Amino acid sequence: MPFATIDGQPLHYTDQGTGPAVLLAGSYLWDQAMWAPQIAALSQQYRVIALDLWGHGQSAQLPEGTTSLDDIARQALALLDHLDIDRITLVGLSVGGMWGVRLALSAPQRLNGLVLMDTYVGVEPEPTRQYYFSLFKQIEDTGVISPQLLDIVVPIFFRPGINPQSALYQDFRASLAALPAQRLRESVVPMGRITFGRDDLLPRLGELNPETTLVMCGDQDKPRPPSEAREMAELMGCPCVLVPEAGHISNLENAGFVTQALLKFLAQR
Template sequence: MPFVTIDGQPLHYIDQGTGPAVLLAGSYLWDQAMWAPQIAALSQQYRVIALDLWGHGESGPLPAGTASLDDVARQALALLDHLDIARVTLIGLSVGGMWGVRLALSAPQRLNGLVLMDTYVGVEPEPTRQYYFSLFKMIEETGVIAPQLLDIVVPIFFRPGIDPQSALYQDFRAKLAALPPQRLRESIVPMGRITFGRDDLLPRLGELDAASTLVICGDQDKPRPPSEAREMAELIGCECVLVPEAGHISNLENPGFVTGELLKFIAARNH
């Protein structure tokens, strides 16, 4: 299990395969295991790095002084430096895309390509932001994601028609229910506030290289709907692909489709 100490805390990542490097950056409340189908496929021809966000998976707590998604982007660059990776294709889903754009804007010379999945870099709509912040306050006060809160939070990540008895749904619910109070208060809640309190990067999307950027979104993504994906793709000037029969964690709801799109994109960036 490789770790690197960044800003005084252990960041956990996996590093599998050889070839041009691909960095997988996942969703809030999920660890690197969410990329299992993509890691298995991509690592056949590429060096695949997948990291655990602070307080998620095996990573240590959110480092003191981490105040914004720009800090998270800087920490990811420190990981690439540690691994001696000069250039990478960055695939960021949800918060991974939010800080991925910041990495792309601050260090464009480090990227071969950028895939923004089920994400949005505008500000969080105010009613949604206030709603999420009220949930964070409840979690902080109780030190647990209570069952009635799980009933609200878990469905957000999936397409409306998913079977709530499916392993994908139940495993995620069980993981959230098991999060210890200290981890919730020290890392998960602050990371949530950083994510949903982010500043607006829409005006800067035109600075990205359209030819090496792709936007992907589940066609039934509720928290980050296709309208947001299309808006970003238009501002960037790049293609927008909708994943059929998929919600927010589109890479797990329709893994075959997503993996196919990623393989095509990465091959074109690394020819």
């Protein structure tokens, strides 16, 4: 498995296929395996890179001095430099979109296109921010995501109608339950605070190129509802596509729809 040392820590990524480069940036609490359906399909025509967030998957702990999503964007650019990749189409879901916009604004010359999925680059609404921070405090204090917390956290990522006995749901729950205390305290909780304590980038969305930008959102996404996706798309003047029968991890709940939408977008780049 390939790793790149970025800011002194090993960052894990996958690199599959040949052709124009596509960088897949995933959700908080998920690793790059969340992109498996898209990697399989897109890598037939494209070079697909997918990375693990710090403290997620096989990536090491959050590097010292990493305090913002701008740092995460800078580290992703360092990965592209390590791979000698000049230009990419970036597909960012959830926190992947939050730091993906920062990458796009800081290095527009590196982007062929930008897809923002189930994400929001405005500030987190204060009641939600305080609620998430209270959950982080519980996790930090106990060193575990307890069964009671799992009952709260896991459903957030899926549409309300999902079968809680499904493999997708149960595998995600098991992965969170298995996270060790050190990883939670050193990386996962700090990464959560960085994510939900982010600053407001809505005023800068007009700087992005609407011709090469697409917003997508699960039609039943609870934490990042379609209203937020529409707001961002209107600010940019770009299309907004709702993914039917999907919640926050829309690329897995309706993998076929998302994959086809991405292939169509990539073909136009």
